Amino acid sequence: MHVNAIKSCYIGPEISPEQFIAEHFFLYLGKGKIEGYDGHRKYILEEGQYCIVRKNHLARYNKQKNNGEFEKVVIILDEAFLKKYQQQHTVVHTKPLHKGAFILPGENKLIRPFIQSLMPYYEGGQQLNSTFADIKREELLMILLQHQPQIADVLFDFRLPDKLDLEAYMNRNYKFNVGVERFAYLTGRSLSAFKRDFAAIFGTTPHRWLQQKRLQEAYFLIEKKRCKPSDIYLELGFEDLSHFSYAFKKHFGETPSGLLTR
Incomplete structure (x- = not known):
């Protein structure tokens, strides 16, 4: 066969x-x-x-x-x-x-x-x-x-992830669609320690920072690179196009497709 x-x-x-x-x-x-x-x-x-x-x-x-x-x-x-x-x-x-x-x-x-x-x-x-x-x-x-x-x-390395530079790690990996618990684990922290360190570095919660960071990247890709919203929302960590469009309009006051046709 x-x-x-x-x-x-x-x-x-x-x-x-x-x-x-x-x-x-x-x-x-x-x-x-x-x-x-x-x-x-x-x-x-x-x-x-x-x-x-x-x-x-x-x-x-x-x-x-x-x-x-x-x-x-x-x-x-x-x-x-x-x-x-x-x-x-x-x-x-x-x-x-x-x-x-x-x-x-x-x-x-x-x-x-x-x-x-x-x-x-x-x-x-x-x-x-x-x-x-x-x-x-x-x-x-x-x-x-x-x-x-x-x-x-x-x-055959069965160790848990080491404690990493949180700021560098998040700036490199914010586009991945995983929960805060995963980010905490991968940076070598408990969930409470992750949230505490995150607030000290970024001055906000992980959820708010992740959404804002992803939306800012989306705005750049649509306005400057002329990317279609349907081509980028998954790569930016959004689960579906409708949720992406709703969050984008709420944050910027216009839809992704509206920005693209400007």
Whole structure:
């Protein structure tokens, strides 16, 4: 069976729709294109390529179809599975990799045969046969670690996020659509400490600051870059166009479409 026979195969718990990555996952792209962004830089994933997306990071990824088709395989490398693997195998730690959310290890001749080996166990309905799921995940992990041992320092780091520079972090990541609790966790703070530090730095609440910051960016993109509201509201952290338009008009006194046609 051809690799592209799989439309969307998941192994392990499903990915949260939030832009917060709760568990590491492996992503193989069978057909189409993915553009990823993690607050630092953009990443491109083409057909036949794969990447690892790191937990405790913010990330956004937009998919582009090829002739109307988009096919991927996603394998979740959750903490419980990784701890079990570590108990059963020797894990060698080496020099850490970069700190971005997306790791693109480069060509590995064993990856495509591995993807093809999933086919006999694939039952449809988005899931691999559960009897073989952990066995195949172990096989994948061995392939990844043999090819790039430095990945061990990413996958087997079970520490909570360190306390970060709050002002720099928020100015870099305000466009991501996650709650205040997530921002607190990712900056190494309790929710109460996050709100206290936030008020001391920005002089307002996180919710008000996030909305104002996103709306100011939206105004700039519409007025100066002539971007369509429908093209930018998701990338600025708004969940739907109507909420974005309502908030924009309330803040600036005119609708986004009105500003665009001025």
